[in-house]
Amino acid sequence: MEEPEFRIGMQFANKDELKESIREYAIVQGRNIKLVKNDNKRIQAKCAGHTKCPFILWASKIDRDKQTFAIKSLSLEHECTRVDKLKYTNSRWLSKRFADKIRKNLDWDVGAFKAEVLEKYHMNVSKHQIYRAKNLSKVIIEGSYVEQYARLWDYVEKLKKANKGSTMIIKNKMKGCRPLIGIDGCHLKGPYTGQVLTAVGIDGNNGLYPVAYAVVEVESKSTWIWFLQLLIEDLQIKNGKAWVFMSDKQKGLIPVIETLLPTAEHRMCVRHLYSNFRTEHAGLAMKNILWVAARATTIPWYEAEMAR
Numbered sequence: 001m002e003e004p005e006f007r008i009g010m011q012f013a014n015k016d017e018l019k020e021s022i023r024e025y026a027i028v029q030g031r032n033i034k035l036v037k038n039d040n041k042r043i044q045a046k047c048a049g050h051t052k053c054p055f056i057l058w059a060s061k062i063d064r065d066k067q068t069f070a071i072k073s074l075s076l077e078h079e080c081t082r083v084d085k086l087k088y089t090n091s092r093w094l095s096k097r098f099a100d101k102i103r104k105n106l107d108w109d110v111g112a113f114k115a116e117v118l119e120k121y122h123m124n125v126s127k128h129q130i131y132r133a134k135n136l137s138k139v140i141i142e143g144s145y146v147e148q149y150a151r152l153w154d155y156v157e158k159l160k161k162a163n164k165g166s167t168m169i170i171k172n173k174m175k176g177c178r179p180l181i182g183i184d185g186c187h188l189k190g191p192y193t194g195q196v197l198t199a200v201g202i203d204g205n206n207g208l209y210p211v212a213y214a215v216v217e218v219e220s221k222s223t224w225i226w227f228l229q230l231l232i233e234d235l236q237i238k239n240g241k242a243w244v245f246m247s248d249k250q251k252g253l254i255p256v257i258e259t260l261l262p263t264a265e266h267r268m269c270v271r272h273l274y275s276n277f278r279t280e281h282a283g284l285a286m287k288n289i290l291w292v293a294a295r296a297t298t299i300p301w302y303e304a305e306m307a308r
Helices: 015-029 091-097 099-104 110-121 127-150 152-162 221-235 253-260 270-277 284-294 299-307
Strands: 033-038 042-047 056-061 069-075 180-187 195-202 208-216 244-247 265-268
Touching (some): 015 033, 015 069, 221 253, 244 253, 270 284
Parallel strands (some): 244 265
Antiparallel strands (some): 195 208
């Protein structure tokens, strides 16, 4: 596909495969080739670079009940000159063609990327196309990881068949989280607005463990009640005294916790407290004293730090 060569009688599995081959040929040859006919039965490609250019490719389905296309007529001669810009060299094409190189170097310089396209394909592309191509490539790369991890169970079954007596265990459920849940909301950016409500725990290795999230229109008392009711049901929280919730001082959250879990401990995030505290008590010394008081684990220690 990187350097397609056409010949009479060449067959393609379907129309899309043929069209992709024509696009690749146009890029490699530097010719402005357009599809003048493009339907489910036939495809005709001509060179738009010169009115009298003899290049033509005509293909059609070989059978009504099949998707296979075959080239019926072909002339590869050109009387036009090469071009260095084509609509086919868009961001999507760049992301597919250079995905492997981007995978190896996610910080690939835009100028170097552009120079590589010019050297390899003699095509000029814009910086905007390069930026979009890099973002699209990341989606392709991350998507492939998701697909591969999803096949781990198939891989384990293959290993069991090929290596009799081996032990393979996949464990994807984390246990040992502390009865401490941090809850917060944040705004969504992009074409789909709204807010995300989250509940995050802490596992036995002091790592953050995402417990639940929901996308809602606005962060309000009613949305928090809906979210936390589902959370309580899923975690089967019956004894509120055994749980601690941490949040910022969002007005709707305080009465929600008091209503749904009146016996649970509800504490405020010190980072959010400090953002209010520093407006009246600025400076590193005051910040350090605040954090020492927050970290106090006994009442006498806490009272001594608060007195300071």
